[in-house]
Amino acid sequence: MKLYNLKNHREKVNFETAVKLGLGQQQGLFFPVELPTITPFELSRILKMDFITRSTEILSKFICSEISKEELYKNVKIAFSFKKPLKISINNNISCFELFHGPTLAFKDFGARFMAQMILSLNKDNESFTILTATSGDTGAAVAHAFYGMKNIRVIILYPKGKISTLQEQLFCTLGKNIKTISINGSFDDCQKLVKKAFDDRKLKKLIGLNSANSINISRLLAQICYYFEAFSLISEKQKKNLVIAVPCGNFGNLTAGLLAKSMGLPIKSFIACTNSNDTVPRFLNTGKWDPHKTVSTISNAMDISQPNNWPRIEELFRRKQWNLKELRFGSVSDDVTKQTLKELFELKYISEPHAAIAYRLLFDQLKKDEFGLFLGTAHPSKFKNTVEKILKTKIELPEELQNRANLPLLSYNINPSFKKLKEFLLDK
Template sequence: MNLVNLKDASDKVSFSEAVKKGLGKHQGLYFPQSIKPFDNIDEILALPLVERSTRILQHLIGDELAPELIETIVSTAFQFPAPLAKVTDNIHCLELFHGPTLAFKDFGGRFMAQCLANISEGKPITILTATSGDTGAAVAHAFHGINNIQVVILYPKGKISQLQEKLFTTLGGNIHTVAIESDFDDCQHLVKAAFDDPDVRDGLHLNSANSINISRLLAQVCYYFEAIAQLPKEQQAKAVFSVPSGNFGNLTAGVIAKALGLLIKRFIAATNSNDTVPRYLQTGEWEPKPTVATISNAMDVSQPNNWPRIEALIEQGYIDKSAIVGEGIDEEYTQVAMRQLSALGYVSEPHAAIGYRSLSRSLQDDEVGIFLGTAHPAKFRETVENVLGQPISLPQPLADCVGKADFSVDVDNSYEALKKHLFSILT
């Protein structure tokens, strides 16, 4: 698989190199030089999840990794389902929260961990990543206990749910968690600064597990195929995906799926009040505003890192820009959507509710809508109970971590403070 740095076309790498490096020169994102569509989509859709995902990833990665290795990685990573739950006659939720940390990022996090464990040849690696909520838990659990890999997770202090936080701050061992007194965008800036610093990047063998890492992104492509495979054949070409969007890796994966030949009619980029992309799609002006805190905190991102990849897909002709529309949903209508879903017999957390609200507003009579359920409602228990006025029980993975000790450390929102902390815990 040949990948090119979107900021420096001379920086070309293999899949393995891109997975190990994370970011390219000048903080550039790696992206496939070309995407070859399948010529047998129906055959691919007829396969079970693990077998189909193996075929998809082998097709994307090419002969760089042995087919048996890809099969082993996928079968180890994807050990849980992604069911399509019917909400109304023409609207479904793709439930991506049946993995060990109850969020969609289990797919990408576990696939990346298995890739790195198999291609690192035992050499030391430090995963440095920022989370706005679910990435932290998915990455922490995926890499926990892998001998040659240390993980450092930055998160905005007080701006993610307590249950989200407990899932990744209570593991210890090779998992190091850092609370930053700021927002997610600042956490991302600190991560980027570390990658720009040769002392840290090379001295600590840095890698990133955010959705900027190509392995996580490619893994997410697979569940779009899984969603379409669960629809009746006559509905498959009518599917509209509404994607709750923060850093925009999820939507990027969907567009890659379409580039592979999956018959997706169009996409809705559904955001909360941090609506940089919806405004850009409407006006053509890229004007990020200061990030605001919302009840859909995993989407509190004003400068999404993955947007250049979507721009590349548009520029290279894999999707027409008109096939992506943006919709920003404020706090009031997020809660309205949660109540609407509850009235339909479906309990949802704020992120998926934003996807549903955006979808229900624009879905046409001849279309079938799919919104992505990115996290289990119990991960946002307090918010869900307050909005719906009804209790929800904790699934076992959350119940198990509630009483555990928190190993997180507070670090000032400054790069020098972070650098000092990294060397203190990793050398």
């Protein structure tokens, strides 16, 4: 698999290098030179496969020039060794596709665990890596648990202090060992800027073997393509003809993966890019002007991102496929409307959480009579227990994964958004 740097098309690397580097020169994202496609006949064949076999088949289209299909299958089986996604009917033409049945109760488990297996598989020389990543909530836990206890890998996770839920924090800031967590006195965008500065420091990058596990890493993105095929396999033939998927968007990796699935030949009619009040992309799609505002805190904190990393990949995909960006549906939802939507879903006997509620709201508002809609459930409602309980006035039981960590002491460090301070931390092995 060959990939090129979106900021310098002359920089081309193979899959192994892209996984290990994370970002290219000038903080450029890697993107596939070839976009594999499948025929309708082949689609019919792979939709009949089980989730692991099908996921291996899909991923092999991208990377089997470097990894045998047998080894890839083994890695996928380990990475996705948890309960597969579930489709839950909400009403006659809308269902929730729940992606939060992994070990950290969020969709990020798919990408993070696959990336961990890829690094293990490709690291034949037992090189040492420092994985530096920023999180607005769920990425941190997924990455921490995916790499926990791995030899020669140190993980450092930055997150905005006081701007993720208490239980999100407990899930990844209580592990210790090779997992280090730093709360930053600022926003997620401040955390993301620090990560990018670290990648710009070539000497530092080489010295500590710097890598990132954000959705900027191509391995995470490719893994997420797989569950869109799973979603398609779970719906009826009639529903397949006019499928619309609403995606809660933060860094836009999830939507990028869905669009890559469509580019392969998965006949999804349309996507809805769903954001909260941090609405840089909806405003851009409406006006054509890229104008990020200061990030604001919301109850859907994983989406509190004003400068989404993966948007350049979406623009590149639309350019390459000659699609029209005007055909991408979009919208943003305020906290007040999110709260009301959670109540509406509860009346329909479904307990959701703020991120999925935003996707449901926009799907419900934009779905046409002849269409079938899926909205992605990206995190278990218990991760936002305090918020959801307060809004719905009901109790949420904690799953075992959270019960085990809820009362453990936090092991996080705290710094201001200073690259000098971060660099000192990174060099202090």
